Amino acid sequence: MPINHIIVLDNRPAGEVSSSNFKLITAPTPDLKEGQVLIRHHYLSLDPYMRGRMNAGKNYAQPQALNEVMIGGTVGEVIESKHAKFSVGQTVQCMGGWQQFSVVNADAPGALKSVDAKKIAISHYLGAVGMPGVTAWYGLNKIIQASAGKTVTVSAASGAVGSAYGALAKARGCRVVGIAGGQPKCDYVVNELGFDACVDYKEHKDYMSLSGALKEACPNGIDGHFENVGGMVLDAVMLRANDFARIAICGMIAGYNGEPLPMTHPSLILKSRLAIQGFIVSEHLEVWPEALAELSALVASGQLKPRETIAQGLAAAPEAFMGLLKGQNFGKQLVKLI
Amino acid sequence: MPINHIIVLDNRPAGEVSSSNFKLITAPTPDLKEGQVLIRHHYLSLDPYMRGRMNAGKNYAQPQALNEVMIGGTVGEVIESKHAKFSVGQTVQCMGGWQQFSVVNADAPGALKSVDAKKIAISHYLGAVGMPGVTAWYGLNKIIQASAGKTVTVSAASGAVGSAYGALAKARGCRVVGIAGGQPKCDYVVNELGFDACVDYKEHKDYMSLSGALKEACPNGIDGHFENVGGMVLDAVMLRANDFARIAICGMIAGYNGEPLPMTHPSLILKSRLAIQGFIVSEHLEVWPEALAELSALVASGQLKPRETIAQGLAAAPEAFMGLLKGQNFGKQLVKLI
Known part of the structure; x- marks a missing residue:
């Protein structure tokens, strides 16, 4: 059996995460029991x-x-299988964790999912056509209930959730305005993701100032908002929120x-x-099929062009994760494990 | 025409309301035009x-x-009418304002409503069977979506909204817990209004302490909450709120x-x-008929026994209003104008 490299949580952070909270260990992968599948991870999602x-x-x-x-x-390939539905070489998605290999009980509901590696780059199943994309879809449709002509906003707009949100909102005929940190991200949000505008929160020292910038970017106020950050961003948005927003x-993330x-x-x-x-x-698995169908179509057609920041090798995961928490990534943060 | 005593807003409060914000003036009531009705107010709602x-x-x-x-x-009687649907002596409800008489354009939608003075004391049309009662009904049914077996809470529990909320929640089979200021109000909430428990927020200097008391009163957590106060009360409730509350x-009112x-x-x-x-x-006039029907039945059957604090005479209104803002009233605050 292959030797597995595994990152475990060694101790809990007091305040900011540091690399000393993690520990890299090795262990042989266990022998498979009936119904189990051994996966070699290609990408880990952070x-x-x-x-x-x-x-x-x-x-x-x-x-x-x-x-x-x-x-x-994680997304990866089956390298050994004791389950009739999965065979060696298949591309699959699972919650494999921060490690190179995982053993999955393939009969557990939702534990292992076969994905199509032909139409869409497999890494996108961890982003736009995965949990982050469905997250954007659920918030926009089920909570914000966005409709044509409304103005909707999102914080962390250049991230995996934000970029999917933008494409979904445009598809619904909304005016969509992002909030992101730094001019390069704001440019990307507008020029590549197709948002109508993007406000750089780093240019504002308090929520009143940020609120002023939002007023300019949202001349008709804000009808719906998707919050990934909290704190000053949420305070600023609430000041600009229309009645019944x-x-x-x-x-x-601001308070984590x-x-x-x-x-x-x-x-x-x-x-x-x-x-x-x-x-x-x-907690809303019932929407996943509908959401994933729309998200795949948007990626396949190029209406949603997800960007990725890819760290190389499992050992790079802690550092990449700390960068993500500080907004240093650009688009979806992944770790390539092969 | 009778001489009308009127309280106007003379200047806006800077911080707490004071009696100097108001001014009492007199003016003759105007002659009626076609379609108008002259009302003599019996009670003013604060x-x-x-x-x-x-x-x-x-x-x-x-x-x-x-x-x-x-x-x-206000609730009062028609003393002169130039409208076919209203005749002298009828009991009516309107937004008459802080004055003894008002002239109402009876054709304006919702401006003037005839009420039944036989089954229910007319003052209750300003409380349990009026706006405060419907407020409780809307929050409990349309936002909290209360159902049997759930624990629901309300701040300002002894007030007009809170007391109606308690009766409605009991009718739905909920455990209902009040939050009120002082032992006499808490005793009233439990003994006369039929709440399962009531927490005295004045015994707690911060939200953590209040939250501890709520934990005791709500052993299964809080599924729904109706907020009249804000601040420390809302902070404490949120700590005890169950998932999906x-x-x-x-x-x-704490921030007014x-x-x-x-x-x-x-x-x-x-x-x-x-x-x-x-x-x-x-903004939800569509629910009023259904809500008022249920509230009238609860009052008529004695399941809801609204308590009132009644100030005498228009000139007493400012003082009574300031008392209301400090929680000095007990139940619905009214001013008797005749």
């Missing part, structure tokens, strides 16, 4: 939700266990290190009759 | 929303105009004087996948 799992406190999911492989989505809360992150003007929820809702896409 | 209108800033409604009669709901925001009132842990919206929505009952 996502902001992982930061929340690293804390011990209340969260929507169980905390990442210490000394266990870090959770993460709807806000999907998907991430609050435990610093206080209050909402400055919750009275706007009443004054503007806002609807604000938090969600996790893995 | 409600927290009036505080928001006194500010000049952004609000859900136009600010109360200076030197105009203060807005307010729904929160209706109806008032943020302009002091900052942040939400301490908005990240709980994501972690607990909360749905939070602000609303104003006057």
Whole structure:
């Protein structure tokens, strides 16, 4: 059996994540039992939700266990199979974690999914045509309920979720305005992703200033917002939100290190009759087929051109993850494992 | 024509409301035109929303105009009529304002409503069987979507909205827990209104302490919450909110004087996948008939026993209103004008 390299959570971060929170270990891959499949991972997905799992406190999911492989989505190939539906060489997607190989009980619902490697580059199954894409789809359709002519916004607009959100919103006839950090990202959001405008939050030292920039970019106000960041961005958006605006809360990366992150003007929820809702896409599996069908079509047609930042080799994962949390990636952050 | 006593807004409060913000003036009631009705008010309703209108800033409604009669709901009798549908002696409800008489264009939709003075004391049309009652009904049914076995909470539980909310929640088979200020109000909420428990927020100096008391009163957590107050109360409730809990925001009286009132842990919206929505009952006229039918039945059957605090005479209105904003009233705050 091949020797597996595995990154486990060694200890929980106090504040910012550091590479010392992780430990790289090796272990032989176990022999397969009946119904199991051995996967060699080609790509590992790095996502902001992982930061929340690293804390011990209340969260929507169980905390990442210490000394266990870090959770993460992967795409790869079957290299050994004791399951009738999967054969060697097939391209598959699973929650394989931060490691080179994983053994999957292929009968567990949703555990292992065959993907089409012909029409779409397989890495996109971890981004635009995977969990981040469906996340954007759910927030835009089910919470924001976007429709033609409305103005919708998204923070972390150049990321995997934000870029899918932009393409989906344009397909619905919305005006879509991004919020991103730095001019290169804002240029990419407008020029390559096709957003109508993008505001660089790094040019604004407080939410009032950012709100002023949003006012310019959204002359008819904001009808729907998708929040990946929280803090000053959410404060600024709420000031520009129209009556009956709807806000999907998907991430609050600004507060993941435990610093206080209050909402400055919750009275706007009443004054503007806002609807604000938090969600996790893995709790809404019923929408995945419909969402993935639309996302694949957008990628295949070139209406959605997802960008990727790819770190090389498992050992590079912690550093790449820390960069992601600071917004240093550009588009979807991946680790190439082969 | 009778001489009318009128309270107008003389100037806007800077911080707390004071009696010097109001001015009492007199004027003859005008002659009626065709289609108009002259009403002699018996009761004036005092409600927290009036505080928001006194500010000049952004609000859900136009600010109360200076030197105009203060807005307010009234119930009274027709004393002169130039409209075929209304005759002298009829009991009616209208937005008559802080004055003894009003002239109403009876054809304007919703301007004048005939009420039944036989089955229910007419003052209740300003409380349990009026706007506050429908407010509770809308929040509980349309936003919180309460159902049997769930735990639902409400702040300002002894007030007009809170007391109706309690009766409606019990009728749906919920566990209903109030939050109120002081032991006498808490006793009333449990013993007379039939809540399962009531927490005295005045016994707690911060939201963490209040949250501990809510944990005891809500052993299965909180599934739905109706917010009249905001600030520390909302912070405490959010800590105890179950996954997928729904929160209706109806008032943020704690912040009406302009002091900052942040939400301490908005990240709980994501972690607990909360749905939070602000609303104003006057924007949902479609539910009023259904809501009023249920509320009348609850009052007529004695399942809802609304309590009232009644100030005597128009000149007492400012003082009574200031008391309401400080929670000094007990149940529905009214002014008797005859």
